[in-house]
Amino acid sequence: MRNIPTQVALRALAAEVLKARDTVTDEKVDQLMRAVQSVMEAVADEWDDCVQWRLDEIAAFxxxxxxxxxxAEPELAARLAAVRAAGPTADLRISTLDDRLDGLRAAAGELAAWLEGHPGPPADALWREIWQRLLDGLRRQSARPGMTAY
Structure with missing residues (x-):
């Protein structure tokens, strides 16, 4: 078997699914094939930048x-520092990066909750930036129906 780049293989398979749909008469099978084709296209679209996007998100959080x-107060500051310092930096597997990002997002949510009770210009600005970053991530996920990993 030839070594075909994953993105190319996904697009080729999606094209084959599209061709096969022309021969299907069962509506449910057609719907399933359409869903498979859509997922394959979405993964191919995201393939190139999925690791870089996660690294950028990790750095931003x-x-x-x-x-x-x-x-923050010393106890919270210590927890934030621990979360920020935790996690492998050389492991670029998607699952590892997602786990790291989940931990950073959770800590950012905890920080945002603390900031709500400590108003002032720096706290208010940081609170807005945290929620904007979290909302941007949700928008990115919802931009690809069925593709919640991105």
Whole structure:
């Protein structure tokens, strides 16, 4: 078997599914094939930048937590620093990056909750940035129906 780049293989398989749909008479099978084709196309679209997007998100959340450490009470600041420092940096598997990102997002949510009770210009600005970053991630996920990993 030839070594075909994954993105190319996904697009070729999606094209084959599209061709096969022309021969299907059962509506439910056609719907399933349409869903499979859509997922394959979405994965192919995201293939190139999925790792870089996660690395960018990790860096952005880590920077928000670093800023929060300067504002938070010592106990919370220590937890934020621990979350920020945790996790492998050389492991680029999607599942590993997603786990790391989940931990950073959870810590950012905890920081945002703390910031709500400590108003002031720096806290208010950081609170807005945290929620904007979280909302942007949700928008990215919802832009690809059925593709919640992105």
């Amino acid at each position: 880590a920077a928000l937590l670093r800023r929060g450490e300067a504002l």
